[in-house]
Amino acid sequence: MHKSVKIVGGGIIGLYLARELSRNGIxxxxxxxxxRVGEGAERASGILSKAGLERLGISPGRSLVNELDGVVVExxxxxxxxxxxxxxxxVLDRGIMAESMAREAVEAGATIHTGRRLSIPELRALADEEANILVGADGAVSSVARxxxxxxxEEHILTYKAEFSGARIRDTRSVGLVFSKDIAYRFFGWIVPYSDSKVEVGVGTSVKGGMNSREAFDRLVRIGMVREYISDAECVGRHASIIPIARRRHTVIGNVMLVxxxxxxxxxxxxxxxxxxxxCANVAVESISRHIERGAPLGYYERAWRSRYGLDLRMHDILHTFYSEFDGSFSRIIGMANRLGIDRFFSTYGDMDSPSLMLKRLFFRYIFG
Ligand SMILES: Cc1cc2nc3c(=O)[nH]c(=O)nc-3n(C[C@H](O)[C@H](O)[C@H](O)COP(=O)(O)OP(=O)(O)OC[C@H]3O[C@@H](n4cnc5c(N)ncnc54)[C@H](O)[C@@H]3O)c2cc1C
Incomplete structure (x- = not known):
């Protein structure tokens, strides 16, 4: 039977999946x-690790806004x-990134319909057809999941961010991070320079804390380090959004998958x-190809992405709990880290995406000098 994949959601992950499936002849x-794709993409920042993009074979191209090599934690x-x-x-322009991903997906043979919000009955009708595989790439508040x-x-972060132009930024290559329970619950504030005059300031706070992200933002912009960046600057855009920070227990049910x-x-x-x-979308492509070619169950996707990335995701969970729970003494930890030279450890071995790779590098350095 001729199989067809229907993707719900043309955010960056849905577009990437459409491109990769089409390149595989699906x-x-x-x-x-x-x-249009990429509309509203400015609601989310685009800091992507160089190593992570290289592993995926993606070059920033026209979407490049800035390059970062430093972090200032306060x-x-x-x-x-x-x-x-x-x-x-x-730092990438997410709108440009989405547009070029969509273009490449269409060139590879995918069909993209914009201005089409699928209702739950429409989604069910698509999934009812035996020839279809339905993929929900429809973001944090997924209709497909519902x-x-x-x-x-289990946990979402509410975010609020603003862009400022006319700022005076001395260090354009460092991102600033602010950790304080007085500002945000189980998350942090950030300052991302786009250039020497444009900067993004934002904050996230866990829904579990019952705090409002707009109020968290107002508290963040009162602290010295942030004020320094945005004094005399003009706010040119504000957005509220949401980030999930826990995995769903299941990501495949029958012929329906989530990415x-x-x-x-x-x-x-x-x-x-x-x-x-x-x-994970790459794993979905593998799983769908095996399903179409040999009738292998789509449950392969669930097992494979969890076993490939589960260790790193669990390490991120542990680090998240660590910085959330130790907030009271976070500033003392920074003082101690500075004395122990932990800043040098991260500059040498750090990897934004993969704590397990960071430990491996350290291990090999220890063994092989
Ligand atoms: C403030 C903020 C900052 C962030 N910073 C970073 C960062 O620096 N680096 C990073 O890696 N990640 C960052 N993230 C996370 C990142 O934005 C997300 O992980 C990423 O956008 C997820 O992409 P997605 O395609 O899965 O979902 P989304 O981008 O949410 O896309 C889902 C799409 O589905 C569409 N849709 C929903 N329902 C339907 C429907 N029923 N029918 C049709 N279409 C539908 C929506 O319109 C949307 O376009 C940030 C997030 C936020 C909020």
Whole structure:
């Protein structure tokens, strides 16, 4: 029987999946509710690790906004700076990235419908056809998950961010992170320089804390380090959004699969979901190909992404719990880390996406000198 994949959601993960399926010769159709892909992409930042993008074979191209090689962490007045000798991450324009991914997907043979929000009855009708595989790439508040009885996501982060122009940024290659329970619950504030005059300031706070993200933002912009960046600058855009930071217990039911934020495929430490989401989308492509070629069950996807990335995701969970619970003494930890030279450890061995790779590098360095 001729099989066809119907993807719900044309965010970056749905578009990447459409491109990869089509490149593998699989009949693919994608439905996106917005009028054009990439619309509203500015609601989310795009810091992506260089190593992660290289592993995926993606080059930033025209979407490159800035390159980062440093982090400044502040907690209750204490500051730790970590600097690498090389570019560690890119700031990308998410709108341009989505547009070029969509173009490549169409060139590879995918059909993309924009301005089509599928209702739950429409989703069920698509899944009822035996020839279809339905993939929910429809983000944190997934209709596919709701419509097909997938379990919920345990923790979400509410975010609020603003862009400022006319800022005076001395260090354009460092991202700033602010950890304080007085500002945000189980998450943090961030400052991302786009250039020497444009900067994004944002904050996330767990729904579990019952805090409002707009109020968290107002508290964040009152602290010294942030004020320094945005004094005399003009706010040119504000957005509220949501990030899932826990995985769903199931991501396949029958011929229905979930990927990206819809599946909760993000790092609990930072909420970053693009590299992990795309890596899991690659596993979905493998699973769908095996299903079409040999009738292998789609449950392969569930087992394979959890076994390939589960260790790293669990390490992100542990690090997230660590920084959330130790908030009271976070500033003392920064002081101690500075004295022990932990800043140098991260500059040498750090990997934004893969704590397990970081430990492996350390291990090999120890063994092989
Ligand atoms: C403030 C903020 C900052 C972030 N910063 C980073 C970062 O620096 N690095 C990083 O890696 N990640 C970051 N993330 C996380 C990242 O944005 C997500 O992991 C990523 O966008 C997930 O992509 P997605 O395609 O799974 O979902 P989405 O981007 O949410 O896309 C889902 C799409 O589905 C569409 N849709 C929904 N329902 C339907 C329907 N019924 N029918 C048709 N279409 C539908 C929506 O319109 C949407 O376009 C950030 C998130 C936020 C909120």
């Amino acid at each position: 009949d693919t159709e994608l439905f996106e509710s917005k009028r 907690s209750n007045g204490r500051v730790m700076r970590v600097r690498s000798r090389n570019t560690e991450a890119y 419509g097909f009885g997938f379990d919920g996501i 990206g934020d819809a599946a909760g495929q993000t790092k609990a430490t930072t909420g970053g979901g693009i590299v992990f989401g795309m890596s």
